[in-house]
Amino acid sequence: MTIQKIQENNNLTIKLEGRLDTITAPELEQELKGLLPGVEHLVIDLTATEYISSAGLRVLLSAQKTMNRQGDMLVKGANEVIMEIFEVTGFVDILKIEEA
Amino acid sequence: MAEIMVEAKAEKLTEVLAFLDQELESAGCSFKAQMKLEIALEEMFVNIAQYAYPDGEGSTAIRVQADGTAREVTVTLEDCGIPYNPLERPDPDTTLSSEDRPVGGLGIFMVRQSMDSVAYEYRDGKNLFTMKKLW
Numbered sequence: 334m335t336i337q338k339i340q341e342n343n344n345l346t347i348k349l350e351g352r353l354d355t356i357t358a359p360e361l362e363q364e365l366k367g368l369l370p371g372v373e374h375l376v377i378d379l380t381a382t383e384y385i386s387s388a389g390l391r392v393l394l395s396a397q398k399t400m401n402r403q404g405d406m407l408v409k410g411a412n413e414v415i416m417e418i419f420e421v422t423g424f425v426d427i428l429k430i431e432e433a
Numbered sequence: 434m435a436e437i438m439v440e441a442k443a444e445k446l447t448e449v450l451a452f453l454d455q456e457l458e459s460a461g462c463s464f465k466a467q468m469k470l471e472i473a474l475e476e477m478f479v480n481i482a483q484y485a486y487p488d489g490e491g492s493t494a495i496r497v498q499a500d501g502t503a504r505e506v507t508v509t510l511e512d513c514g515i516p517y518n519p520l521e522r523p524d525p526d527t528t529l530s531s532e533d534r535p536v537g538g539l540g541i542f543m544v545r546q547s548m549d550s551v552a553y554e555y556r557d558g559k560n561l562f563t564m565k566k567l568w
Contacts, residue, residue: 355443355479384468386475387540397531414468421546422539423527 336364343373343404350381353389362392369396373404380410385418397428407431434498441493441512443482446475453497453508460499462506466568469547470506473564476540477510477519485514485560510562517560518553520545 334351345368353361369375375396379385385393393408400406409431411419416432419425437452439445450471457467474495481493491514499506524545525538545551548564555561 354446354475356446384472386472387537387543388479390539391536394531394534394536398536401531414465417547418472418543421527422525422543423529426528427531427534 334360336361338364338368340368340372343371344376345369345372345374346376346378348378348381352383353385353392355386355388358386358388358392361389362395365392365396365399369399369403372400375400375404375406377406377408378410379408379412379415382410382412382415385415390418390422390424393424393428405429434496436494436496438492438494441478441482441485441491441514443479445482446478449474449478449495452495456497456499457506460501460506462499462501462504463568466506466566470508470566473544473548473566474508474510476544477562477564480519480540481510481512481514481560484517485512487515504568505565506568507563507565509564510560512560513558514560516555518555519562520551520553 334349334353334357337348339346397406406429408428411430419430435456439449453471453474457470478493485491491512494511496509519541522541524542544564549567550565552563
């Protein structure tokens with residue numbers, strides 16, 4: 334997985350390319366830990382993300398919890414498979430999702 | 434039917450999924466079903482890697498039977514670890530707010546939701562987990 338970061342003042346966009354799975358989710362978690370302090374608007378761009386397993390969902394939920402306290406978070410670009418995962422797990426009600 | 438035997442370690446995930454992909458691609462499985470099967474196999478394999486052998490190392494056998502005519506695939510995971518029926522795990526409450534939701538506990542739930550059928554059996558000292566998906 335490739336993690337691309339675009340930071341501008343209090344806005345941070347994270348573009349994820351590849352699979353957000355058991356192996357790669359800890360990398361993202363580590364990155365976010367360092368980057369999120371001070372961020373008010375977080376965008377997670379999943380346009381190039383193939384799939385997300387439960388390990389990835391855990392990281393997204395943690396990021397959402399952090400952003401609940403300091404601003405907002407938007408998820409965009411999710412493909413059909415990922416949208417289905419968000420739906421069955423109830424993440425559609427937790428995350429703010431901009432449909433692709 | 435194809436089978437691989439790997440050490441029950443999360444680092445082996447890439448190898449496990451490459452094996453699954455190869456079988457699914459040669460059977461002409463749809464992309465969507467393939468993604469769901471990859472996620473499901475990841476969840477079940479990682480679960481075994483994390484919990485089946487608390488006292489040391491062990492292995493897992495993974496069998497894939499993909500039938501391109503019936504458009505159906507069956508994936509079986511077998512380990513000799515501690516008896517554990519993942520299907521007895523209660524479903525998470527998916528209606529809680531982000532603040533109230535525990536981080537985790539979604540893996541097996543996702544597998545149950547995305548497969549057409551799942552089954553567990555403990556036989557001859559082995560955990561056998563089978564999942565079936567039509568495409």
